[in-house]
Amino acid sequence: MRKQFTLCKPLSFFVLIFMFINLSVKSQGNNANAEAKDIKGYSFLNKIVGQWNGKVTSSTSAGSFDKWYIDFRPVLPSQVSQYSMLDSNTVNITSFFVVKYNNQLKVAMRTEGCFQKKCCVTYEIMDSVSEATGYYRFADFVSGTSRAYTCFSFKEDSYTMEVYTNKFNTLKTLQLHSRFDAKLTGCKAAKEAIDFFKFPQPLMVKDFSGVFKNMKESLYFDLENDPYNTASQPYVGNITVNISFDNNLKVKKTDEICLLLTTEPLFEGIKYKEENLNYLSKYIYLPIETKSYTIKNVHPGKYYLYSYNDINNDKKHTKGDYMSSLVNSFVLPGNGKISVDTRIDFIIP
Numbered sequence: 001m002r003k004q005f006t007l008c009k010p011l012s013f014f015v016l017i018f019m020f021i022n023l024s025v026k027s028q029g030n031n032a033n034a035e036a037k038d039i040k041g042y043s044f045l046n047k048i049v050g051q052w053n054g055k056v057t058s059s060t061s062a063g064s065f066d067k068w069y070i071d072f073r074p075v076l077p078s079q080v081s082q083y084s085m086l087d088s089n090t091v092n093i094t095s096f097f098v099v100k101y102n103n104q105l106k107v108a109m110r111t112e113g114c115f116q117k118k119c120c121v122t123y124e125i126m127d128s129v130s131e132a133t134g135y136y137r138f139a140d141f142v143s144g145t146s147r148a149y150t151c152f153s154f155k156e157d158s159y160t161m162e163v164y165t166n167k168f169n170t171l172k173t174l175q176l177h178s179r180f181d182a183k184l185t186g187c188k189a190a191k192e193a194i195d196f197f198k199f200p201q202p203l204m205v206k207d208f209s210g211v212f213k214n215m216k217e218s219l220y221f222d223l224e225n226d227p228y229n230t231a232s233q234p235y236v237g238n239i240t241v242n243i244s245f246d247n248n249l250k251v252k253k254t255d256e257i258c259l260l261l262t263t264e265p266l267f268e269g270i271k272y273k274e275e276n277l278n279y280l281s282k283y284i285y286l287p288i289e290t291k292s293y294t295i296k297n298v299h300p301g302k303y304y305l306y307s308y309n310d311i312n313n314d315k316k317h318t319k320g321d322y323m324s325s326l327v328n329s330f331v332l333p334g335n336g337k338i339s340v341d342t343r344i345d346f347i348i349p
Helices: 015-026 188-197 274-279
Strands: 050-058 065-076 079-087 090-101 104-115 118-130 135-140 144-155 158-165 175-186 237-245 256-262 280-287 292-298 301-310 322-324 328-332 337-347
Touching (some): 050 188, 050 274, 079 292, 090 118, 118 144, 175 274, 256 292, 274 280, 280 292, 301 337
Parallel strands (some): 237 337
Antiparallel strands (some): 050 065, 050 175, 065 079, 079 090, 090 104, 158 175, 237 292, 256 280, 256 301, 301 322, 301 328
């Protein structure tokens, strides 16, 4: 084995699926149609698709990260989503989709953030656009930019996302909450979903007319009242990973397992292809005693599974750490479930 990767904190079968998606979209209200040109900032849906990674700077309890890997793919004809972890304590789910609001079709943003199992969901609506400069801004549905807003600035194969908040109404002037400097690594993995849905299309995903009535802000801490909860998100599946160790490898209770799902292989034979770490779609950190874990909200497609044991807890999988010698590759169908095995049996030289 050659040089290993580093993940550090401070960082067809689609016919049946098509029937499911049709029912899913129709169930979400009167499926209003419009011309793309009539939906403010509609081009954003195309620009955000792909696999991205970059540095996160944050003033929150979650802290900052050297790398965040995200994988945005269409899940409906007019919705694109990503589901990721930044570390074992921090989960982020982000979706962009077309809604009906104040009798118009608009592009909305849904952000679900969890830190140490405490979650909240924020909804924002696109309120400011400069197509010429690649600038798009989303603000709170109810209180606008007085509570929170998120702005994106695109430049060729990169974008910067900045989130500003009043820290739950404790500040009079909004301050920078987090910044993500993202670099596009490719759209190959999203192509199948783009073609399948003929994405994007100017179709309503949710009717938000009256949803935020009598609310001061479009923010939910009680997820049971979330108008578009994670469980109802379409066109994602689950992967159950069964984990085992070679009996000759010594492990400690403080060790940590890391599972990687990539869309391109990290190895060509025994040669490590470091550049393919850019195609990391999901990574999961687990306690060492974990025998089985279900990765939820996984986009359909082909994946390569790698498993590691970080024996010195430095978030780096390098010399002396353990990993799986057998690479599992498989295809997850849309809205499907699959079970795969991984065995950690090799000491990285």
